[in-house]
Amino acid sequence: MAGELDILELVLHSGPVVKAVLLLLLLASVLSWGAIIDRSRAFSKARKTAKTFRKKFWEGDDLGSFFKRAKPKKYGGMCSIFTAGFKEFTTTREHGGEHVTIINNSRRAMRVAQNRELTRLESQLTLLATVGSTSPYVGLFGTVWGILNSFQALGSVQQATLNMVAPGIAEALIATALGLFAAIPAVIAYNKYTAEIERLEGEYDDFIEEFTNVLQRQLIR
16 A cells, blocks of 8 residues: 555656656556457457358348348448348349349359448557557657656765665656556557457458358359
């Protein structure tokens, strides 16, 4: 408890620049944790809805009937890809398009829907990357500034002691510690979610190819 009070006292008695650095790092940490929690929920939902949709899709229902029941808000990104592709397939077919044109248009519509879904999932990852890459340097700046102030304060003293220097150095090192505290979770989360996006992109790619084959079979019936 005493240690916590000492740290708080050091922060309260730090210079304005160091205080500004600490506040900036604290804000960055809060924002990054908010993004981590938000993306965790988004990716969890994307995984579950993709699994549920694939199961429903391969139950063998008529595509037209399934399209009427398919709701992207309920079944997520893979459902959005399906509805975009089937809608374009139906529209182009009704306008008398050639088989190659119908399939190409349907595939392009699905790719657009896929890109929109991946872009939505990638939101806030830039924030995590920024916090993870810059926070240590911001903390280091606060540390260097605090140490310089500590040594400048000793200029008018004939004999310096450890007790005179230690508080200033400890105060400065808090900035480095807070910088790492903000950066490490952000970097771990960024790498984790980047891998999640790649995995989901692979699942969406597989579904687009599988659904394209289904549409081709529909055309030759």
